[in-house]
Amino acid sequence: MSVQVTVWNEFRHEKKNEAVKKLYPEGIHKIIADHLNKQEGIEARLAALDDPEHGLTEEVLANTDVLFWWGHAAHGEVQDEIVDRVQKRVLEGMGLIVLHSGHFSKIFKRMLGTNCSLKWREAAEKERLWNLEPGHPITEGIGEYIELANTEMYGERFDIPTPDKLIFVSWFEGGEVFRSGCVWERGHGRIFYFRPGHETYPIYHNAEVMQVLTNAARWAAPRITMADKCPNVPEPLEPISEKDVDFGKAGIVQG
Ligand code: ZN
Secondary structure, three states, X not given: OOEEEEEEXXXXXHHHOHHHHHXXXXXXXXXXXXXXXXXXXXXXXXXXXXXXXXXOOHHHHHOOOEEEEEOOOOHHHOOHHHHHHHHHHHHHOOEEEEEHHHHHOHHHHHHHOOOOOOEEEEEEEEEEEEEOOOXXXXXXXXXXXXXXXXXXEEEOOOOOOOOOEEEEEEEEOOOOEEEEEEEEEEOOEEEEEEOOOOOOOOHHHOHHHHHHHHHHHHHHOOOOXXXXXXXXXXXXXXXXXXXXXXHHHOOOOOO
């Protein structure tokens, strides 16, 4: 069974801005999905902010193993009800890959519980992403580092909870560093944040960046899917010895 991926995009810049349209004529989500669809064992489809229910209906999410998220200028337009729905699915086991400016998306902040703010500068500077975990599935096929000639700078401090594992750290020409590849688990779901991806640079035309996205889709696929429950179990597995209830509630063990 293939990994079912939904690539979600705000899909506004590509319609309004000529430079972005030139790089991504059919949208950032389309170039990512097209790439994933060429990989064995992955099937990707598209969803966008302006679709009904932002393209993330109950049915779509129920059939999504891994959700990619790219947003930038319209995070506030994402309905809270849909954010609740996505969060629930991540906790049940769906993978979530958040890209670049998605650091400020409602879903990313919801999952991590912090501000997710950072430093930034747009000066087409060089970035080198150092591969800290060469044995991790996300860095399969990636060498010591990935170099990008022209990028937007993101710098520390990145206001995130300490990642379960730090996969990439970026160095920028201007001197800053940034935690560019981070993984967390929330509930049964795996989350990967990957920094590269500014809309006016050809980041998603870079083969190594796309290799990381492919690896991440496979890594984040659910191993288990479990709906939340909080059952009362009045019948114990073993018989419980008789106790004085009042003493027991007070935490006093009787001899
Ligand atoms: Zn950007």
